[in-house]
Amino acid sequence: MEERRVPKTRLIFGFLGVLYASITSTHAAAHTISANQTLRYNETIVSPQETFELGFFSPPNSMNHYIGIWYKKISNRTVVWVANRDRPLTNTSGELTLTLQGVLVLRDATMGKVVWLSTNSSSKIVRNPIGQLLDTGNFIIHEEDEINQENPIWQSFDLMTDTLLPEMKVGWNLVTRTERHYTSWKSVEDPASGEFSYSIDIRGYPQLILRDGAKIRFRAGPWNGLRFSGAFNLKPNIIYNFTFVLNQREIYYQYNLINSSVYTRLVLKPNGRLERLLWVDSINDWNIILAPESDICDRYEVCGPFGSCNIDNTPVCECLKGFEPKSPDQWRVADWSQGCRRTIPLDCEPGEGFNKYSNLKLPDTRGSWYNQTMSLVECEKICKSNCSCTAYTNSNISGTGSGCLLWYGDLVDIRTVPQNGDTLYIRVPHSEIGRPGNENNSENRSSDEDFELPLFGLSVILEATNNFSLNNKLGEGGFGPVYKDVPVHDAWPNSLFLTANTLLDLIKSVRPIYIWPTAQITNINIIICLTHNKN
Numbered sequence: 001m002e003e004r005r006v007p008k009t010r011l012i013f014g015f016l017g018v019l020y021a022s023i024t025s026t027h028a029a030a031h032t033i034s035a036n037q038t039l040r041y042n043e044t045i046v047s048p049q050e051t052f053e054l055g056f057f058s059p060p061n062s063m064n065h066y067i068g069i070w071y072k073k074i075s076n077r078t079v080v081w082v083a084n085r086d087r088p089l090t091n092t093s094g095e096l097t098l099t100l101q102g103v104l105v106l107r108d109a110t111m112g113k114v115v116w117l118s119t120n121s122s123s124k125i126v127r128n129p130i131g132q133l134l135d136t137g138n139f140i141i142h143e144e145d146e147i148n149q150e151n152p153i154w155q156s157f158d159l160m161t162d163t164l165l166p167e168m169k170v171g172w173n174l175v176t177r178t179e180r181h182y183t184s185w186k187s188v189e190d191p192a193s194g195e196f197s198y199s200i201d202i203r204g205y206p207q208l209i210l211r212d213g214a215k216i217r218f219r220a221g222p223w224n225g226l227r228f229s230g231a232f233n234l235k236p237n238i239i240y241n242f243t244f245v246l247n248q249r250e251i252y253y254q255y256n257l258i259n260s261s262v263y264t265r266l267v268l269k270p271n272g273r274l275e276r277l278l279w280v281d282s283i284n285d286w287n288i289i290l291a292p293e294s295d296i297c298d299r300y301e302v303c304g305p306f307g308s309c310n311i312d313n314t315p316v317c318e319c320l321k322g323f324e325p326k327s328p329d330q331w332r333v334a335d336w337s338q339g340c341r342r343t344i345p346l347d348c349e350p351g352e353g354f355n356k357y358s359n360l361k362l363p364d365t366r367g368s369w370y371n372q373t374m375s376l377v378e379c380e381k382i383c384k385s386n387c388s389c390t391a392y393t394n395s396n397i398s399g400t401g402s403g404c405l406l407w408y409g410d411l412v413d414i415r416t417v418p419q420n421g422d423t424l425y426i427r428v429p430h431s432e433i434g435r436p437g438n439e440n441n442s443e444n445r446s447s448d449e450d451f452e453l454p455l456f457g458l459s460v461i462l463e464a465t466n467n468f469s470l471n472n473k474l475g476e477g478g479f480g481p482v483y484k485d486v487p488v489h490d491a492w493p494n495s496l497f498l499t500a501n502t503l504l505d506l507i508k509s510v511r512p513i514y515i516w517p518t519a520q521i522t523n524i525n526i527i528i529c530l531t532h533n534k535n
Contacts, residue, residue, distance in 0.1 A: 118154050168254065184272065185269075374402075411426070
C-alpha cells in the first residue's frame with residue numbers, strides 16, 4: 001500500500017505545482033500582452049497598481065463594441081481612451097493581437113477582417129515586442145528587455161480620444177511633425193469622433209484653441225509664462241501642477257498629479273464643453289472643479305476687431321481707448337460683429353507711439369511673430385520699425401518679463417478683467433499718445449524718445465515765467481520771444497525756454513504740454529514745447 005501511495009502523492013503535488021505556476025504566471029502577466037498573444041472578450045489587461053484596465057466594452061444603450069481603457073477602481077465605469085472609436089465591432093467576437101512587428105491588430109473573428117490596427121512609429125527594428133498598460137493609463141508597446149520606456153514603439157497617449165490625463169502631452173512633436181489633440185465623443189452613447197476638438201495652434205505664437213468643426217469656439221490664448229492668457233482660473237493648486245514646453249523639438253501642454261491617489265481628468269464633452277473633473281468617493285461621482293469657458297466673454301471674437309469684452313459691464317462690449325464702433329447703429333442694438341476702428345487712422349508717421357493697456361486677455365496670435373530672448377525695449381523698436389505692426393508685449397511675464405510678441409493687422413478676441421490680466425502696447429498716432437481718457441488703463445510709450453516726457457500744465461508755465469514777466473525775457477528770435485524760468489520747483493529742468501507763439505497756442509487750448517529736452521549748450525537746456533493741437 002505504501003508503494004502505491006507515493007506515486008499518487010507525487011502526482012498530486014506535481015499537478016498542484018503546475019496549477020500554481022500557471023496561476024502565478026497569469027497574474028504576473030496581467031498588465032502585459034506578448035507577441036502573438038490574443039486578448040478576447042471578457043479578458044482584460046490591468047496596470048500594475050490596478051489603476052487602469054484595458055479590454056472590450058460597450059457604451060450604454062449601444063450594440064457596438066470597442067477596445068478601451070477605463071479606471072479600474074471606480075465603480076462608475078469611466079472610459080478615457082478608445083482604440084477603434086470610428087470603426088466599432090458589431091459583435092463580441094473581437095480579438096486583439098500583438099504582432100511580432102510590434103503592431104496591435106483588432107480583428108472581427110466572425111467576419112475574418114481587420115477592424116483597427118496601430119502603427120509602428122519607431123524607426124528601430126523590433127525583435128521582441130511587448131504591450132504594457134501603465135498606471136498613468138498609457139498603453140505602450142516596447143522591447144521586452146528595454147528598461148527606458150521614454151521612446152516606445154507605440155503608445156496610446158499619442159492617439160487621444162476625448163480625455164487629457166496626467167502626463168499626457170497635448171501639442172506637437174516638431175521632429176516627427178505629429179500632433180496630439182483630443183476630440184469629443186459624438187454622444188454619450190457613441191465614442192465616434194465628434195464635432196469639437198481642443199488643440200495647440202502653432203501658426204504664429206502657439207495657443208490653445210477649442211473648435212467646433214473648423215470654426216473657433218473658444219481660445220485659451222498663448223502661454224504667458226504663468227498660464228494661458230485667457231485661462232484666468234488656471235492657478236497653482238494642491239491637486240496638480242502644469243507646464244508648457246516650447247522649443248525646437250516640442251510644443252506641448254502637460255499637467256501632473258501632486259497626489260497620485262487623486263483621480264482628475266480634463267474632458268471635452270459631446271456638447272463642446274471643456275471640464276476639469278475630480279473623482280469624489282463620498283458622492284461616488286465626478287465633480288466639476290474647473291470650466292475654462294464660463295460666460296459670453298469666452299465666446300470667440302464676440303466684440304469684433306479692436307473691441308474688448310468685459311463681463312462686469314452692460315453691455316459687455318466696448319471699444320478700446322482710441323477706437324470707436326465701426327457701425328454705431330449696429331453697436332447700439334448689441335451687434336458687435338463688425339468691431340471697432342481707429343478714431344484717428346494711422347499713417348506711418350515717425351511720431352507714432354504706443355499706449356499701454358492692462359488686464360487683458362491677449363489677442364489671437366495666429367499670424368503673430370515672437371522671439372523668446374528679446375527685451376521689451378527691443379520688442380518696441382522692432383514693432384515701431386514696421387508700419388504693419390499693430391501691438392507688442394512680453395511673451396513671458398514671469399519674473400521681470402522677457403521675450404517679444406508682435407501682432408500685425410486687426411486685434412481680435414480681447415477680454416478685459418479686473419486684475420491679473422496681461423499687458424498690451426497698441427500702436428497709436430502721435431496725437432493719441434497719453435491723451436486724457438487713456439490714463440486709467442494706458443500709458444504713453446513713444447519710441448521717438450529714450451526717456452519719459454515730463455508733463456506741465458498752464459499754471460506751472462505761468463509760475464515758471466513769472467506770468468511772462470519782461471524780467472524773464474532773454475531775447476527774441478525767429479520763433480518769437482524766449483523766456484527763462486524761475487527755479488522754484490524741483491521737478492522743473494534747470495532752464496526752461498518757451499516761445500511766445502507756443503505759449504499762445506497753449507493758452508488757447510488750455511491743455512497740458514510736453515517738455516522735450518533735445519540738446520544742451522553749456523549750462524542752458526534748449527527745449528521744444530509741443531501742444532496737443534500742434535505737430
